Amino acid sequence: MRMVVLAGGIGGARFLRGLKRAAPDADITVIGNTGDDIHLFGLKVCPDLDTVMYTLGGGIDEEQGWGRADETFTVKGELAAYGVGPEWFGLGDRDFATHIVRTQMLGAGYPLSAVTEALCDRWRPGVRLLPMSDDRVETHVAVEIGGERRAVHFQEYWVKLRASVDAHAVVPVGAEQAKPAPGVLEAIAEADVVLFPPSNPVVSIGTILAVPGIREAVAEAGVPVVGLSPIVGNAPVRGMADKVLAAVGVEATAAAVARHYGSGLLDGWLVDTVDADAIAEVEAAGIRCRSVPLLMTDVDAAAAMAREALALAEEVRG
Numbered sequence: 001m002r003m004v005v006l007a008g009g010i011g012g013a014r015f016l017r018g019l020k021r022a023a024p025d026a027d028i029t030v031i032g033n034t035g036d037d038i039h040l041f042g043l044k045v046c047p048d049l050d051t052v053m054y055t056l057g058g059g060i061d062e063e064q065g066w067g068r069a070d071e072t073f074t075v076k077g078e079l080a081a082y083g084v085g086p087e088w089f090g091l092g093d094r095d096f097a098t099h100i101v102r103t104q105m106l107g108a109g110y111p112l113s114a115v116t117e118a119l120c121d122r123w124r125p126g127v128r129l130l131p132m133s134d135d136r137v138e139t140h141v142a143v144e145i146g147g148e149r150r151a152v153h154f155q156e157y158w159v160k161l162r163a164s165v166d167a168h169a170v171v172p173v174g175a176e177q178a179k180p181a182p183g184v185l186e187a188i189a190e191a192d193v194v195l196f197p198p199s200n201p202v203v204s205i206g207t208i209l210a211v212p213g214i215r216e217a218v219a220e221a222g223v224p225v226v227g228l229s230p231i232v233g234n235a236p237v238r239g240m241a242d243k244v245l246a247a248v249g250v251e252a253t254a255a256a257v258a259r260h261y262g263s264g265l266l267d268g269w270l271v272d273t274v275d276a277d278a279i280a281e282v283e284a285a286g287i288r289c290r291s292v293p294l295l296m297t298d299v300d301a302a303a304a305m306a307r308e309a310l311a312l313a314e315e316v317r318g
């Protein structure tokens with residue numbers, strides 16, 4: 001069974017760990033969001049690609065959901081001693097090595113997809129991890145601070161500001177000019193099922209779909225497309241998805257996110273048991289809907305969710 005998963009960071013990575021357990025023989029291609037990427041200290045950092053790679057490769061800081069386990073921050077401290085910022089983004093010593101190797105390979109002319117493949121040679125995530133594009137896309141957020149309208153990099157909004165101010169707009173800068181990375185459209189065309197994990201529907205899956213050609217490829221894949229709600233009980237399970245959903249005029253409910261993706265994309269949608277009352281609304285939008293437990297408390301819970309998503313895919317396959 002060939003599966004394609006559009007994944008962002010922590011939620012997507014944890015779901016993928018469950019999917020691998022639920023379907024150990026599946027051929028899984030992950031199309032990773034690169035809109036969160038940030039250039040720091042002369043290095044290119046790819047948070048969502050690294051979170052998938054580390055989580056599936058066994059190197060993730062489990063409690064944080066991002067960054068490396070057993071991390072130290074000596075380099076970060078030395079940079080601060082030189083007054084070289086920013087200090088608000090926690091790059092650890094082990095993590096720095098990933099960004100040094102990535103930046104070195106990019107500087108030698110390798111595209112991000114080849115770099116990601118090389119990094120995965122070490123981590124062996126057990127999936128094919130493709131960046132959504134080899135071209136630079138950076139999500140910026142329009143905010144108002146002290147009465148002044150500004151655009152800040154997504155990471156500044158997410159990590160430094162902790163999404164404490166309203167987002168007036170979320171813009172994947174460069175998306176219009178970006179091309180799907182090699183293998184992305186082919187993987188979607190050859191897939192038996194496409195899954196939208198409980199990643200952020202705006203800044204993660206939305207950014208991937210903003211790369212010209214990807215949304216169309218998913219819509220025309222002709223195979224079941226099934227998503228899992230990142231919103232449980234009218235609140236994001238983790239992160240601050242409600243803040244960016246508001247920026248695009250989508251209320252933070254399981255049904256609203258399904259309608260945001262639309263029946264043109266989604267064939268099936270899983271909501272949590274607490275949102276069972278949303279089923280009718282989602283089905284009225286032409287999307288088959290079921291309620292199952294959606295809290296990924298451990299790998300077994302994530303595997304159960306993955307099995308439910310695959311079962312729903314078979315149901316809609318008809």
Ligand SMILES: O=c1nc2n(C[C@H](O)[C@H](O)[C@H](O)CO)c3cc(O)ccc3cc-2c(=O)[nH]1
Nearest residue numbers: 009010036046047050066067088089090159
């Ligand atoms: O809340 C934080 N998230 C941090 N993240 C998480 C990151 O902001 C999110 O994983 C994504 O961008 C959203 O999915 C990091 C991810 C990396 O790959 C590397 C470093 C960081 C550092 C931080 C951090 O200091 N604080």
